[in-house]
Amino acid sequence: MADQYRSTQNKPTLAEDLAGYGIARLGEVTTQVPIRYANRPAGRTLDPRAVLPEDPRIPQLEKTIKQLRRREQEQDREIARLVDRVALLEQQMAERIATDMPDREAAMLTRQFIQAVDRARPILEWPDDWDGEGSPSYRAETLDRVQTFLVEGALALWRMHSRTAPAPQVAAGPDGSIDLHWQSNGRELLVNIPVESDEVGSFYGDDAEGKIKGEIGGSVDAAWLLGWLAR
Amino acid sequence: MACPVTTVWESETIPDSNKLFMRVHKNIILAGQIPHGVFRDPDGKGMSTDWEAYASPHQTRARGGKPAEEYAVIAVEKGAVEADTPLSVKHTPIAPSAAESKGNRAHTDILGLKQCSNADKTEARVALWRLSRYCVNLNDPVVPVDL
Numbered sequence: 001m002a003d004q005y006r007s008t009q010n011k012p013t014l015a016e017d018l019a020g021y022g023i024a025r026l027g028e029v030t031t032q033v034p035i036r037y038a039n040r041p042a043g044r045t046l047d048p049r050a051v052l053p054e055d056p057r058i059p060q061l062e063k064t065i066k067q068l069r070r071r072e073q074e075q076d077r078e079i080a081r082l083v084d085r086v087a088l089l090e091q092q093m094a095e096r097i098a099t100d101m102p103d104r105e106a107a108m109l110t111r112q113f114i115q116a117v118d119r120a121r122p123i124l125e126w127p128d129d130w131d132g133e134g135s136p137s138y139r140a141e142t143l144d145r146v147q148t149f150l151v152e153g154a155l156a157l158w159r160m161h162s163r164t165a166p167a168p169q170v171a172a173g174p175d176g177s178i179d180l181h182w183q184s185n186g187r188e189l190l191v192n193i194p195v196e197s198d199e200v201g202s203f204y205g206d207d208a209e210g211k212i213k214g215e216i217g218g219s220v221d222a223a224w225l226l227g228w229l230a231r
Numbered sequence: 232m233a234c235p236v237t238t239v240w241e242s243e244t245i246p247d248s249n250k251l252f253m254r255v256h257k258n259i260i261l262a263g264q265i266p267h268g269v270f271r272d273p274d275g276k277g278m279s280t281d282w283e284a285y286a287s288p289h290q291t292r293a294r295g296g297k298p299a300e301e302y303a304v305i306a307v308e309k310g311a312v313e314a315d316t317p318l319s320v321k322h323t324p325i326a327p328s329a330a331e332s333k334g335n336r337a338h339t340d341i342l343g344l345k346q347c348s349n350a351d352k353t354e355a356r357v358a359l360w361r362l363s364r365y366c367v368n369l370n371d372p373v374v375p376v377d378l
Contacts, residue, residue, distance in 0.1 A: 130256070131256035131297070174270065179266070202350045203353060
């Protein structure tokens, strides 16, 4: 009995107790709590875990808290998932604005260039000396290079500046080369695409402000020339 | 034994206001427009034309390697060619020979296109195109001519 009323002053904490004596001691310690609480010296604290199991609502509350925390974690995960989804949709939308939409527009724009080249395809059927002046025949490769030049130029112009240019008249040039000719908005431009792929194309254009001329290459490409037309 | 008579025409100075005629084959004409591709000098000897002093446009039309109806004829003024392009014009009559049996006294070359840089060549072709006018359209009837 004396032992039952002994002070807890020199007793280890419950954690130390548990660590030292094991779970089996917990029941013994907790049953003594009310008495110890009543007799404990001022300044001493009790481990609350020794008290809480006494309230029959605690387990249910703990269970409820766990459920709420689990639900909160699920909601956090759902929010994170939705945030990721929104970010993905924003990225996809940005990509569509940056590429897909212009490409769709550009497909319409490039169509006119392809049609312009297609209108010139009958020249491929002309034999050597088609004009009685000794002119050579025209090669499909040259016309294909013209199409690539125009389509890539139109796409690049759209992507860089969201601008379009009119399609040229594609015509038989001198000695197997191909001429591209534009006349619009007071501007005139003639581009010559040579027969051989390693030869350099050339251009001349002018308007009321002045003239441009040179060889195609470096910074002067189809996009630059179409951009000049589209100013 | 009689010596064959050879006709040799002297090269003459062409007045600036005189016209030079050039054939344009029907294949290259798009929507009736004079094509830029007709201005060519593949071998560097000059663009062949006929001086109006010794040829009519219909004679020029008839001198092509194809039937006359396959050609239109354009005209360009000699002085304008030399003023607006780096090219020069030289009267180069062709004497009658085995290859060119009747010769061509009107023959005139526009010189220098082949020697131009690519960019200058393209500019010169634009200038020639602007200076040129049809004098025989493709659908004009063929006029019989003596060559």
